[in-house]
Amino acid sequence: MRTLIGVIGSSKAVEPVLTAAYSLGREIIRAGYSLICGGLGGVMEEVCRGAHDEAGSGSGRIIGLLPGTQKGEANPYVDIVIPTGMGYARNMIIACSSDALIAVSGESGTLSEIAMAWNYGKPVVAMAGLPGITAKLIGGSLDIQKGPRKIEGAKDAKEAIELVKRLLSL
Numbered sequence: 001m002r003t004l005i006g007v008i009g010s011s012k013a014v015e016p017v018l019t020a021a022y023s024l025g026r027e028i029i030r031a032g033y034s035l036i037c038g039g040l041g042g043v044m045e046e047v048c049r050g051a052h053d054e055a056g057s058g059s060g061r062i063i064g065l066l067p068g069t070q071k072g073e074a075n076p077y078v079d080i081v082i083p084t085g086m087g088y089a090r091n092m093i094i095a096c097s098s099d100a101l102i103a104v105s106g107e108s109g110t111l112s113e114i115a116m117a118w119n120y121g122k123p124v125v126a127m128a129g130l131p132g133i134t135a136k137l138i139g140g141s142l143d144i145q146k147g148p149r150k151i152e153g154a155k156d157a158k159e160a161i162e163l164v165k166r167l168l169s170l
Contacts, residue, residue: 002032002034002061003032003034003100003168004034004036004097005033005034005099005100005102006094006095006100006101006102006117007021007024007025007035007036007037007047007101007102007103007104008037008094008101008102008104008109008113008114009021009042009044009047009103009134010106010107011038011040011041011044012041012042013042013046013104013105017042017043017104017105017130017132020104020127020156020157021046021050021104022047022049023156023157024050024104024127024161025046025047025048025049025051025053025054026053026054026157027050027158027161028051029050029051029054029055029059029061030054030161031161031165033061033161033164034060034061034062035047035051035061035062036063036064036065036097036098037094038065038066038094039063039064039065039066039073039074039081039082040064040066040073040074040075041075044064047104048064048077048078049075049077051077052077052079058079059079060079060080061079062077062078062080063078063079063080064078064080064081064082065082065084065093065097066081066083066084067084067085067086067088067090068084068085069083069084069085070083071083088109091112091113091116092116094113095113095116095117095120096116098122099123099168100122100125100164100167100168101113101117101122101123101124102124102127102154102160103124103125103126103134104127104130105130105131105135106133106134107133108133110132110133110134111133111134114126115142118142118143118151123152123164123168124151124152125151125152125153125154125160125163125167126138126151126153127153127154127155127157128153128155135153137151139151
């Protein structure tokens with residue numbers, strides 16, 4: 001079974017966040033992983049575009065879980081489109097389905113996904129040096145009752161994947 005990496009972040013992202021997301025998509029595929037995300041625009045579209053450019057069209061390795069009910073809402077780089085009709089509740093599916101989660105910038109929706117993944121014991125890596133809430137969480141623990149874990153920080157896409165590999169092997 002292929003490892004599924006969830007990528008989360010702002011749907012209204014701008015540079016340098018978009019470049020970081022694109023690079024991350026490429027690195028996810030290079031590492032042999034598959035990608036799951038919200039399937040829309042911003043960080044989601046760029047991470048999918050990077051993964052698509054690395055894997056090729058129709059690889060079946062890019063999954064988009066849409067908040068709405070229409071497949072046509074997905075960005076053009078998603079291989080497998082799953083309309084949930086669940087709105088923000090689809091964030092729970094992304095958090096639970098991912099073997100590890102990587103946050104690229106983001107705001108309150110991203111924060112909800114991080115919290116859900118944390119509660120389910122999933123490794124969480126946040127990209128450092130980008131605007132948004134996620135970089136502020138690096139090195140911290142969301143809930144000490146869940147053990148002595150912390151949110152790991154990565155300076156770039158390659159480091160994020162190296163951290164994921166290490167965290168998944170623990």
